Amino acid sequence: MNQLPEDPCMQEIQRLRADYEAKRARSNLDSAGDRRCIRLADIPGTISGDILRLKQNLPDSVDHGDHEIIGDKVRPILNPPPPPELDDDSEELxxxxxxxxxxxxxxxxxxxxxxxxxxxxxxxxxxxx
Structure with missing residues (x-):
């Protein structure tokens, strides 16, 4: 199925991709070099919901350490879960x-x-x- 650039569906897909890529580039979600736990609750119209929708960055108060953000409340996590162990189960192809x-x-x-x-x-x- 060959779609032309004038196709409204294709134009919308390209617009949405560009919008997402621009939001992702402005976000600080993956800028932390260290491993830490950030627990977010998806509550629309709050800090946590806006972070998950890339409408807002993580607050400066979570620059270090493990935190949870539920709604508009930001608090440290005292006993964060250990990071998951990632096994590379890919095969020789x-x-x-x-x-x-x-x-x-x-x-x-x-x-x-x-x-x-x-x-x-x-x-x-x-x-x-």
Whole structure:
């Protein structure tokens, strides 16, 4: 399905992407280099809800340490949970990827995902016939 740039749906998608990227660039949510716990409750129209909607940055008072923000109340977390352990469960895909045809994808129009599992590639090949 080839969509033209004049397509109103495609224009809206591009507008929403650009809006999100601009909000994300202005946000300080991922600027902390250290690992810490910030617990946010999604309460619309409050500080916590606005932070989750990228309408407001984290307050300066949470620059250090672990905090929770529920509504408009900001307080330290005394016993934060430990960070989750992230296991890399990806698989070696070089051999199976070599069996796929090389295609050019316009990433401004299509989501481009790097595969992690052989089953993803096998499913793609099965669908392609």
């Amino acid at each position: 070089d051999t199976i990827l070599a069996s796929l045809p090389i295609v050019d994808v316009d990433s401004s129009k299509r989501f481009v995902k790097k595969g992690k599992y052989k089953s993803e590639i096998r499913n793609l090949l099965e669908c392609e016939g």
